[in-house]
Amino acid sequence: MRILGIETSCDETGVAVYDSTQGLMAESLHSQVALHAAYGGVVPELASRDHIRYLVPLIEQTLVQAHTTLSQLDAIAYTAGPGLAGALLVGASVATALATAENIPAFPVHHLEGHLLSPLLGDDPPDYPFVALLVSGGHSQFMAIDSLGHYRLLGESVDDAAGEAFDKTAQLLGLPYPGGPALAQLAEQGRPERFKLPRPLLHSGDLQLSFSGLKTAVAQLVRAQQVEDYADIAASFEQAVVQVLVHKAQRALEHTGYSQLVVAGGVGANRTLRRTLAHTLSPLGFRVSFPPSALCTDNGAMIAYAGWCHLQSPEFLSRLKASPTPGFTIHPRWDLAEYCQSLRL
Numbered sequence: 001m002r003i004l005g006i007e008t009s010c011d012e013t014g015v016a017v018y019d020s021t022q023g024l025m026a027e028s029l030h031s032q033v034a035l036h037a038a039y040g041g042v043v044p045e046l047a048s049r050d051h052i053r054y055l056v057p058l059i060e061q062t063l064v065q066a067h068t069t070l071s072q073l074d075a076i077a078y079t080a081g082p083g084l085a086g087a088l089l090v091g092a093s094v095a096t097a098l099a100t101a102e103n104i105p106a107f108p109v110h111h112l113e114g115h116l117l118s119p120l121l122g123d124d125p126p127d128y129p130f131v132a133l134l135v136s137g138g139h140s141q142f143m144a145i146d147s148l149g150h151y152r153l154l155g156e157s158v159d160d161a162a163g164e165a166f167d168k169t170a171q172l173l174g175l176p177y178p179g180g181p182a183l184a185q186l187a188e189q190g191r192p193e194r195f196k197l198p199r200p201l202l203h204s205g206d207l208q209l210s211f212s213g214l215k216t217a218v219a220q221l222v223r224a225q226q227v228e229d230y231a232d233i234a235a236s237f238e239q240a241v242v243q244v245l246v247h248k249a250q251r252a253l254e255h256t257g258y259s260q261l262v263v264a265g266g267v268g269a270n271r272t273l274r275r276t277l278a279h280t281l282s283p284l285g286f287r288v289s290f291p292p293s294a295l296c297t298d299n300g301a302m303i304a305y306a307g308w309c310h311l312q313s314p315e316f317l318s319r320l321k322a323s324p325t326p327g328f329t330i331h332p333r334w335d336l337a338e339y340c341q342s343l344r345l
Ligand code: KG4
Pocket: 010, 135, 136, 137, 138, 139, 162, 163, 164, 166, 167, 178, 179, 180, 181, 184, 265, 266, 267, 268, 269, 270, 271, 296, 297, 298
């Protein structure tokens, strides 16, 4: 079984081909970072237009790389949400049009499910069940991943997502968009013990997270310090976020009784987070797996793979084949639990 995956939920156009016997055959990514940089953030209308421009050429390129043709595909999976409405429409409509022309099914995948399953594409894949720490630009969540389509929210951020906190703090430090990687790079030259920043909800006893107070503390610090101190501020901020995430990750493992943790989402590419998780949790007997950094941020491979996983279920496949009219619905806001339920209808 061979499947094409399409990701266009935000500012990356991602395409990949995943095959039952050959695994990931090819993937391509077009990042819009340069396009949005001048505005300091993603401009939705520009994002949609750029997806329109790049998606079809990227599909052609990916098929060539995979030495495959449209007629050799068995299905097309596309991100249907959550994300920017206009951007999602591009992926959904192209996927549906191609699938209709080839007389194969096209079906929606939840963007966060893509992230949650992406560690299974790595060299050291976890086995179900496991705990996932999902830290992206829009989400910071601990999830219990019991099996495919069975995900339980254990705790999440009550305000800013971890990536959002990185991005906003980077902006305070005058760093270019996207802030996360730039801040992480600056932090490498700084002393994390220099400034004592708050560790919000560290000892709250649950798995909730909060990052907006930390950002406010950094804002005050920036006003009081000089540019020479910015690397130390970046390192101190990064350490505060990492310490909270690692402490709560340990709690999440203890709470579920699961022995494996996976990290997913853009902030999962952060080297200090990876190092600290491994150093803290491995000696305690927990297994920690990280997807390759390129799979942490948005990509088409995670959507192709999640789609392929669902197609392994005969019930899913027969339901898909039984739905006769081609069409699609996008979900700019999409509850993951609702999506999981829809998989079983
Ligand atoms: O998962 P993702 O690509 O997009 C969303 O679905 O949100 O995550 C993007 C987020 C951004 O906030 C970006 O600044 C952050 O991940 N990020 C990082 C790093 N690389 C990306 N944050 C900290 N350290 C990094 N190395």
